[in-house]
Amino acid sequence: MKVLHCLNSPHVGGIERLVIEFAIAQKKQGIDVSIMLDTCKGQYYNYLLEQEIPILDSGIKGGWDFNYKTYKQLKKQFKAFQIVHLHSFSVLRSMSAKHSKVKTIYTIHGLSKNVRKEERLKYHAREFLKKWFLNSVDVLIANSHYTLDLARKHYSLKTVKTKTILNGIKLADYTPNSVPKNHEFTIGLVSRFTPRKRIDRLINAFNKYRNIGGVGELILVGNGTEFNTIKKMVKGLGLENLIKMVGYKTNVEDYYNAFDIIAHPSDNEGFGLIAVESFLYGKPIIVFNDSGGMKEVIQPIEPYNIVENEDEYAKRLLFYENHRAEIFKASKNRIAYAKKHFSIERMERDYYKAYKSILLR
Template identity: 55%
Template sequence: MKILHCLNSPRIGGLERLVVNLVIAQKKRGLNVAIMLDSRKGEYLNDLVDNGLYIIDSGVKGGFDFRFNIYKRLKKDFKNFDLIHFHSFSPVKLFAAQKFPHVYTIHGLSKGVRKENYIKYHSREALKKKLLNNVSCFIANSQYTLNCSRNHYGLGNVYKVVVLNGSKIEIKNNLVRKEECAPSFKIGMVSRFTRRKRIDRLINSFEKFLNMNGKGILYLVGDGSEADNIRQMIKAKCLEKYITMPGYITEVNSYYQEFDICVHPSDNEGFGLVGVEAYSNGKPILAFEDSGGLREVIEPFEPEDILKSEQAMAERMLFYYNNHKKIEQSALERRRYAIENFSLERMERDYFEVYNNILGL
């Protein structure tokens, strides 16, 4: 089976990391797999090269690049593969793939988050609706993302499946145990700092937690366009002593191991890889009812950690603060839950089954 994955670039990002890990896992299975990139610039390029992945340069310069010579070259490249797997929207590539088996994975749907030119936005979305209704299979990374996609694009006559994201979960014989008398209760969030992540809700909840005589430190690990606004909010609430921002960290597991609990305040998440990462380290993770795909990760295992409001979030923080043994007691069960449901190996198997169904194998 010859599979070609199409990705914009190997830069650092949750989507990029997932696709690179998937491609490497498929190669290890024995599939003849390659990846097409619009740009080779990115931190994950070395992972592709080190694992001997065949890389094809698309030549595409942007979302509205419709050069005919590029279209013809793409068709020629696609001819060499049994199936094309798209991970981001590119009209010229999708047009070139029309006569070949091709699948499209949507990794999240967040309309209206960033400001865009009105004509450009609606032109792209009209094209997207036409092309996505003609794929061999439309794949969503959560039921939430699939429901949003149906509402936005229709997809009435398209073969549709949900393949939950998977993560590389390091095999450990035991988990790092916190000292019973740790000097402080540590609440952590690992995320990009964007408006959609709703970090303001976390800061408000943490302030309420402190006002209820909770004691602890909030770690906001990451960086992004909202970093300065977050710092201003922290200063305005006089919380500088209680909230720390260490910046962007490549290896986040050391932080997860130090956290007592994790919180992710975002709304409308396409999936919620942070939930898998927290559970992989044996930590509970709190989220709001409107967290989208993240709720699908947390609710089957710890439904009580899905909260309705900032006040409820603060009260749940206080519960764990007062019942620290509850964190340790379920740590191994959280890890088993992550491995059984959200491992990279499970995701790779699910995609392999989709490919077989499309190709009739």
Template identity: 25%
Template structure:
């Protein structure tokens, strides 16, 4: 049973529904526990399982009896939590029903020690903690009251198939025009939630300097992500970005797309994908862009350098607009280089970051327990 009692919507919340179909293909009977009416619950239903639901995180602890009954009725032996706050319930269930194995994935990358009495009790019941990168595993080893043998690095995986090119050239050009990209321009995109910490402002400064550094280069910036709180973004931050675009004189050269359901197709419309996040615990957007065969520029921080090798992308300092401008100029001017990097990135994604391999490793950990 995957437990995700979150009313938000991001990579963490999307994870259970993303992997459950593959778990089922590999022979596991999968269940879910979510907040009633949450997008997590809806996503689980869409993935083919009707989740058990509770009305709120606080009341979940009061529902421990019915949850235990559900676990017994379905013969569930493994619990997998995805938010640290959900460990209260997971650890309680494991305490009340000896034999349950409790797993936890640290999707966020812990930033402060968790070694108080409560944490020693809760994490002490965790059979295996999954770190989603080597960068986060190093933090996990320092922060959690667990021995190294119970903290395993397990890269996330995605379904690669949707990212394979599907558009013919006419459809691709039509989509580029819809995004405001002039004919003959290099489309430079930044996908992801519009929230602080994702590097949008440094990227915009980089575009402004690109205009001066490569005055001969025709380009257009595309900001992909929801514009409202309901779409997962910070509205005050979006307003600040719009103001910055105006201040930098980029109104005619940057498009805000809003939330889109067709991200794999948007990748087809882009020539360069930028991910300037300052401290990514993994970098799912990087992997998605790699799977799409795109030339990627990522921030030289957090876990992103683990994902991008020299022959499959470029790195730029997360706080240096000049570095971003230089990287965008290099890739913008060289279509053959973009193609080589994109092909290498796709191959690396196939080798390292497919959901089939990820779930196989996950299932092996479940089985060993």
């Protein structure tokens, strides 16, 4: 089976890392897999080269590139594969895939509405074209039931075959450690600093937590467009000595191991890989009820860590500060749950079945 994954770039991001690890898992299963990139610029590029997975250049210069020569070249390249698997939308790539008549899978990792600022005309034009294309693929796959429900409504998906395949993650052996008695209670966040991540809600909840008697510190790992805004907010609340903003780090495993619990305040996440990572380290994660697909990871094992508002969030933080022994007791269950349901190998097999089903049509 020859499969081509199409990505914008090998830049740091949940989708990029997911697709690369997915392709590696496919290669291990004997699938002839390649990756097509619009640009080679990105932190994962060297890692991708090390995997000896063929990398193709799409020639696409942006989301609104309409170069006819590129279109013809893409059609020719796509015809060399049995499956073209798209992970993001561009007009040129989509048109080329459709007219190549190769079996096409589109994985929708989340909806872009209200995620980034853009001109209204461009947004509506792109969504109109995307609606047309998504309704013509061989199968559309969503990374959560939440994402699929949104996509069905937004793109009026009525006749196209759809399916939900939850994301997987590359697993490693994690051994949960009990926290020393003299260890300061530590709440952690690992995230990009973007509007959707709603880090302001976590800052407010932590402030309320302190006001009801909570102790300890909050460590924020990550960077992004909202970093300075959050920094000003922390200063305005007088929490500089209690909230540490350490920026982007590559050794996130050291931070995960140091955290007692994980906090993630985002809304409308397509999936929320951070929840799986938290469980793999044996740590509970607290989220809001509007967290989207992230709830689907947490609900089966710790539904009480899904809260409605900042006041409830603060109380949940306080619960864990007062019951720190409970964190370690449940850690092995969290790890076992994550390994059983969210391995990259399970995800690869689920997609393989989807590939087979459309090739047999």
